[in-house]
Amino acid sequence: MLADLEIDPAALQLVDPAPPPASDRKPLPALLPGPVLVGQIGTGLDINAAARAYQARTNATLPPDGWALFFLKDSRSEGELARWRNAFWPWLHLVALYRIQAGAIERESMQGRSKLSGNCEKQGVLLALRRRDHVLSPAATIAKFDHNAPGWNGEPGKPGWKHHRWMRRYVGVFAGSSSPSRVAGRPLSILDFGCGAGWVGIEAALLAKDARLAAFDPSPEMVRLAGINARENGIERFDGRTGFGEDPPFCKTGDDRFDLVISSGVVSFSPDPGRWYDGLARCVKKGGTLVIGDIQRESRGMQRRRRTKVFLPAREMNAKTPGEARAALEKRGFTLVRQAGYQLTWPIPQAMHWSDQKLGGALAPLILLANKSLAGRLAPDRYDSWVLHLVSK
Ligand SMILES: C[S@@+](CC[C@H](N)C(=O)[O-])C[C@H]1O[C@@H](n2cnc3c(N)ncnc32)[C@H](O)[C@@H]1O
Numbered sequence: 001m002l003a004d005l006e007i008d009p010a011a012l013q014l015v016d017p018a019p020p021p022a023s024d025r026k027p028l029p030a031l032l033p034g035p036v037l038v039g040q041i042g043t044g045l046d047i048n049a050a051a052r053a054y055q056a057r058t059n060a061t062l063p064p065d066g067w068a069l070f071f072l073k074d075s076r077s078e079g080e081l082a083r084w085r086n087a088f089w090p091w092l093h094l095v096a097l098y099r100i101q102a103g104a105i106e107r108e109s110m111q112g113r114s115k116l117s118g119n120c121e122k123q124g125v126l127l128a129l130r131r132r133d134h135v136l137s138p139a140a141t142i143a144k145f146d147h148n149a150p151g152w153n154g155e156p157g158k159p160g161w162k163h164h165r166w167m168r169r170y171v172g173v174f175a176g177s178s179s180p181s182r183v184a185g186r187p188l189s190i191l192d193f194g195c196g197a198g199w200v201g202i203e204a205a206l207l208a209k210d211a212r213l214a215a216f217d218p219s220p221e222m223v224r225l226a227g228i229n230a231r232e233n234g235i236e237r238f239d240g241r242t243g244f245g246e247d248p249p250f251c252k253t254g255d256d257r258f259d260l261v262i263s264s265g266v267v268s269f270s271p272d273p274g275r276w277y278d279g280l281a282r283c284v285k286k287g288g289t290l291v292i293g294d295i296q297r298e299s300r301g302m303q304r305r306r307r308t309k310v311f312l313p314a315r316e317m318n319a320k321t322p323g324e325a326r327a328a329l330e331k332r333g334f335t336l337v338r339q340a341g342y343q344l345t346w347p348i349p350q351a352m353h354w355s356d357q358k359l360g361g362a363l364a365p366l367i368l369l370a371n372k373s374l375a376g377r378l379a380p381d382r383y384d385s386w387v388l389h390l391v392s393k
Contacts, residue, residue: 001098004107004116005067005128007035012069015058017041033063039071040124047080051087059091065134068092070127075101081310084127092129093314099125110311135314136271138218138244145196145219153197153225159361160352163368165199167385170342170375171264171293172203175389187212187237191258191283194218194245194266198226204262204291205235212237214258216249246275248283257285264293264387268319273328281332284392290334293387295319300381301345322386334390340376341383349384 002009011034036058041050054070062068070084085094096109103119134140145152154164188211192201195215205213213235215226223240230238243249245266251257261284270276284290296302297319305312320328326336348367355363380386 001105001107001116001120001126004098005069005096007067011035012037013058013061015054033061033066035067035069036062037069037071039069039126040073040122041070042073043076047083048087051084051091055088055091062131064131066130068129070129071122071124072127073122073124075099075123076125078310079308081125081127082307085310085312086306088129089317090132093132093135093317094127094129094311095135096128097125097310098128108311110313132314132318133271136269136318141244141269142218142220145217146221149197149219149221149225152222153229154199159356159364163352163364163371166368166372167343168199168264169203171291171387172200172262173207174291174293174340174387175204175260175289175337176207188260189258190214191250191261192216192226193248193261193263193280193283194269195226195240196222196265198222198229198240200262200264201226202230202233202235204260205230206233208260211235212239214239214241214250216241216243218242218244245270245279246272248279251283258283258288259285260289260291262291264291265385266294267292267325268294268315270318273320277328277332281329281334281392284334286392288392290329290390290392291387292325292329292390293385294325296341296345296380296384296386297321298381299341299345299384301349301384303381322380322388325386326388326390329388329390333393335393337389337391339380339386339388341378341380341386342371342375343383343385344371344374344378345382345384 013032013034013036015036015038017038017040038054058068096107099106099108100120100122105116105118105120107114107116154161188208190201190204190211190213192198192215195201195217198215201213201215205211213230217223220242223242227238227240241249261280263280267273267276295316298321302316322339348371351363351367355361
């Protein structure tokens with residue numbers, strides 16, 4: 001297992017799973033910086049309290065890119081493993097685990113399960129976690145989105161294509177005609193903040209007609225696709241750059257702010273939301289429009305996933321509620337105009353999965369119809385995504 005994680009056994013720090021009794025006044029021996037292994041951890045613990053104690057005990061010695069391993073003795077239910085994962089967040093994020101049973105070792109991660117060679121006489125589950133800041137680091141983000149860019153672009157002709165474009169259009173035109181198409185006789189300037197393949201900004205620019213569209217993303221491959229998509233959709237004025245929301249590659253001076261800034265599905269990836277909101281706010285002109293949307297951490301579906309699923313993308317753990325985003329932006333001089341939820345949390349993801357797996361996507365038009373007709377009409381926790389329209393005071 002250590003070889004699988006590329007950990008040098010000699011560098012591993014072994015940590016006693018039992019916190020020292022209060023009567024023991026002796027200072028704990030200091031650990032050297034390096035990966036840590038805590039174990040063997042028994043059953044029946046207060047999981048949240050245990051996770052806090054392990055953080056206090058090992059945080060100072062765990063390197064920024066180090067592994068933290070926790071060996072849970074005996075077999076554990078999926079629900080208990082999910083509770084450990086939740087208890088370690090936001091200090092650590094669960095990347096992989098190893099189930100050890102009857103001598104055999106099975107590795108499991110977001111990517112699936114595989115058997116490991118070798119055997120182990122112990123029985124239990126080894127959790128392998130890394131710091132949240134490492135998992136959401138700039139280098140990890142660039143690598144992930146460069147690799148996944150074609151998937152985020154959507155696939156024309158596939159059953160999900162219309163749905164993919166509808167979601168982008170919903171956010172792209174959310175401010176609607178309240179943003180004038182020309183400002184003081186010049187074309188509207190639009191910034192797509194974390195543009196991915198560019199579709200949200202493109203929808204906004206198509207609505208405003210003759211707009212000037214700027215866009216940026218950490219992933220060079222995403223920016224390249226956004227440029228192609230903008231050109232193919234007839235947008236002549238397109239300026240694509242690479243960069244992060246925490247230090248946007250536009251709006252470096254006070255006078256180049258935008259009339260309309262849109263950010264869709266981005267803040268949940270930020271390792272530093274405070275700086276990210278500052279960067280976003282800096283790009284909107286006084287009196288200008290801001291549209292921001294993302295996944296809804298407290299939707300019924302996401303709450304259920306956190307209770308029952310062992311592996312979740314870090315982004316889902318890191319997501320914000322619309323209330324949190326609104327409060328962060330009001331603090332930065334914005335006023336809310338309108339908010340809505342879209343993408344029903346139930347039964348849409350389940351129906352989509354079933355339709356794709358069993359029916360070759362045959363239900364896609366029906367699911368899209370349900371989403372379109374119910375968007376913005378129910379309570380926020382009934383949707384997996386939210387969108388806010390604000391103006392800068
Ligand atoms: C879920 S995709 C959404 C893309 C696009 N806005 C859309 O709605 O189709 C998230 C995008 O955010 C970008 N991203 C991740 N972290 C970011 C950050 N800190 N600042 C700006 N963009 C970021 C990723 O590279 C990725 O392209």
